[in-house]
Amino acid sequence: MGRRANGEGSKPYQVSKGRWRADVTVGTDPITGKRIRKPVYGRSQALCAAARRDLIRQVEDGAVTIGSAPTLQEWLDHWLYVIKKETLRDSTLEGYEAKIAWLKNTKLARTKLDKLNPEHIETFYARKRAEGRAVASVLQLHRILNGAFKAAVKRGRLGSNPLLKVDAPSGRSDEAFVPPTFTPEDARKIIAHAETLPPSEAARWMMALTYGPRQGEILGLGWDAVDLDSGQIDLRRTLYPKKWRHGCDDRSRCPAKGPHLCPSRHGGGLFFGTPKSQAGRRSVPVPKQVLKHLKKLHAEHLALNAAEGERRQQYTDPNGVTVDLVFCQLNGRPHRPESDWRRWEALLEECGVGHRRLHDARHVSATMMLTLGIDARVVMDLMGWSQRAMLDRYQHVLDDMKRDVAAQVGNALWAHPKSPEDPNPEPGDDIKEGPSSDTTVINFDEWKQRRTG
Numbered sequence: 415m416g417r418r419a420n421g422e423g424s425k426p427y428q429v430s431k432g433r434w435r436a437d438v439t440v441g442t443d444p445i446t447g448k449r450i451r452k453p454v455y456g457r458s459q460a461l462c463a464a465a466r467r468d469l470i471r472q473v474e475d476g477a478v479t480i481g482s483a484p485t486l487q488e489w490l491d492h493w494l495y496v497i498k499k500e501t502l503r504d505s506t507l508e509g510y511e512a513k514i515a516w517l518k519n520t521k522l523a524r525t526k527l528d529k530l531n532p533e534h535i536e537t538f539y540a541r542k543r544a545e546g547r548a549v550a551s552v553l554q555l556h557r558i559l560n561g562a563f564k565a566a567v568k569r570g571r572l573g574s575n576p577l578l579k580v581d582a583p584s585g586r587s588d589e590a591f592v593p594p595t596f597t598p599e600d601a602r603k604i605i606a607h608a609e610t611l612p613p614s615e616a617a618r619w620m621m622a623l624t625y626g627p628r629q630g631e632i633l634g635l636g637w638d639a640v641d642l643d644s645g646q647i648d649l650r651r652t653l654y655p656k657k658w659r660h661g662c663d664d665r666s667r668c669p670a671k672g673p674h675l676c677p678s679r680h681g682g683g684l685f686f687g688t689p690k691s692q693a694g695r696r697s698v699p700v701p702k703q704v705l706k707h708l709k710k711l712h713a714e715h716l717a718l719n720a721a722e723g724e725r726r727q728q729y730t731d732p733n734g735v736t737v738d739l740v741f742c743q744l745n746g747r748p749h750r751p752e753s754d755w756r757r758w759e760a761l762l763e764e765c766g767v768g769h770r771r772l773h774d775a776r777h778v779s780a781t782m783m784l785t786l787g788i789d790a791r792v793v794m795d796l797m798g799w800s801q802r803a804m805l806d807r808y809q810h811v812l813d814d815m816k817r818d819v820a821a822q823v824g825n826a827l828w829a830h831p832k833s834p835e836d837p838n839p840e841p842g843d844d845i846k847e848g849p850s851s852d853t854t855v856i857n858f859d860e861w862k863q864r865r866t867g
Contacts, residue, residue, distance in 0.1 A: 422470070423436050423438035423439070423466045423469070424436050424437045424438075426456070426459045426462035426463050428459075432457055432458075433455060433456075434456045434457070434458060434459050434461070434462035435453055435454070435455050436453070436462050436465070436466040437451045437452070437454075438451065438452055438453075438454065438466055438469045438470055438473065439452075439473075440452045440469075440473050441473075452469065454466050454468075472573060483527040483529075483571060483572070484526070484527055485524050485525060485526055486517065486522060486523050486524075486526075486527060487517060487524065489527055489566055489571060489572075490514050490517070490523075493561075493565055493566070494507070494511070494562075497565055498510075498561075503687070503690070504656045504685065504687075505654055505687070508656075508657060509554075510558055513551070513554055514555075514558065516542065516555060517538075520538070522534055522535070522538050527566055527571060527572045528572065528573060530572075530576050531576055532576050532577075532579040532580045534576075535559070535576060535577065536580055539555075539580075539583055549583050552583040553582060553584075556577070556582050556583055559577060560575070560577045563575040563576065563577055596774040596778050597778075598778065600765075600767045600770070600778075601623050601775070601778055601782075603766065603767055604619055604623065604761065604765050604767065605619075605620060605623065607761070607764060607765045608620055613707045613710035613711035614711055614714070614741060615757075616707040617704060617741075618632065618741050619761060620703070620707065621700075621704060622772065622775040622776075623775050623778065623779060624700070624701055625779055625783075625796045625797065626775060626776030626777070626778070626779030626780060626797060627649055627776075628652070628773075628776065628798075629751060629773070630653050630654050630751075631651070631652050631689070631798075633653040633741060633748055633751065633754060634651045634653030634654075634686055634687075634739075635647070635649070635651070635740045635741065636651065636737040636738050636740060637712065637715070637738045637739075637740055638738065639651065640708065640740060642705070642709055642712060645699055645705045646697055646698070646700070647697065647698055647699075647700055648696075649689070649695070649696050649697070649698065649798065650688065650689070650695045650696075651686055651687070651688065651737070652687050652688065653684055653685070653686060653687075653748055654684070654685055655682075655683075655684055655685075655750065656684075656685050657673070657674075657681075657682055658674040658676070658679040658682030658683075659673050659679065659681045660673045660676045660678070660679065661676055661680045662676060662677070662678050683731065683732045684729075684731060684750065685731045685732060685733060685735075686733070686735045686737060689798065691798075691800035692800065693794070693798055693799060694798040694800065696795060696796070696798050698796055708740070711740065715738075718744070722744070722745075725745060726744065726745055726746045727745065727746045728746055729742065729747050729748055754772070755772055776797070780793060780797055781808060783796065784808055790805055793805065
């Protein structure tokens with residue numbers, strides 16, 4: 415037999431009992447110019463030959479990596495903290511970290527990139543769904559992995575993206591959304607109780623129930639965004655916490671139990687930012703009932719500024735952004751989100767309302783506006799939603815409104831038509847069968863006298 419052609423690989427040869435091997439050239443070292451060969455194995459000569467042919471097809475398709483492939487966890491760390499970190503918002507980065515943490519200490523995380531197959535990923539998704547993770551959360555992980563795999567393919571660390579053969583997690587997008595048990599009656603109890611509180615508390619909770627601003631939007635609101643004359647508020651800034659990170663070289667030797675206690679910690683604190691979408695940057699009118707408390711609060715702040723002097727300062731975040739906050743502590747610093755939640759829980763207890771999430775106030779705002787018949791596009795604008803999908807989560811409210819419209823249309827079209835007024839009515843046409851609140855009952859003689867009168 416003649417010599418095998420280039421690219422066909424070596425003929426399978428036995429390396430031990432029940433183990434055969436063949437070698438295929440997969441590329442050339444860019445520095446030395448030497449061929450790079452990759453082995454394949456099989457339990458028989460035929461199986462080894464089949465594996466060799468499969469590898470040759472992958473080489474021809476450009477789906478084979480050259481060199482040692484990293485594990486999935488190693489690549490995700492590199493992709494997140496080296497390639498993507500500078501382009502991600504802090505809150506987005508933390509969200510990615512939370513999803514990637516699902517993979518920690520799993521077999522999937524230890525798998526080499528070039529050994530990943532669609533079944534590995536599908537099995538992991540199924541396990542997460544069985545653990546009770548929402549479809550939306552698994553879909554977020556799917557998108558993160560897809561971005562990391564695309565980068566790996568582009569850099570030659572992965573032959574092909576295995577997610578191209580995996581269906582994205584699907585299901586009801588609102589399955590994790592439960593219509594709030596927070597009722598309008600609960601909201602009225604809170605409003606009534608808030609009226610008895612100091613202006614800072616009254617305005618805070620009234621605003622939560624009016625157009626439902628997000629917690630970060632309220633805590634980051636500055637007086638520069640409030641027009642007390644027109645009663646208009648610009649929601650163009652948000653306050654968000656950023657996690658502290660270890661600053662020591664060797665975390666294993668750090669005496670602190672967590673990065674927030676590390677002596678050399680860095681990067682954490684309360685930061686000002688902007689809403690993620692253009693729709694989130696919005697201007698909303700404030701009901702006069704809330705504006706009244708905001709004006710009182712502004713007068714209190716002016717008095718506190720004069721009384722406290724240097725002990726009360728406008729807050730400057732770690733990036734150097736300074737804001738005169740509307741809702742803040744006595745010294746001018748912002749409330750942390752967790753302390754704001756605790757105040758909310760205390761308020762509900764005082765009102766006799768059971769435990770509700772603070773974000774449920776936002777759901778109630780949207781529900782009430784839709785129930786009042788406010789146009790859906792206006793509701794989206796006031797709530798700061800950029801996607802119609804957010805409005806679709808309130809489909810139960812929209813369906814009720816559609817049924818009301820159907821009833822009104824039916825009543826209008828199938829009502830008994832009114833006969834046109836006869837210019838020459840016959841005697842007795844306008845005699846009513848009984849008294850009415852808006853008509854006068856007359857007898858025939860009276861009617862005749864009017865006609866001939």
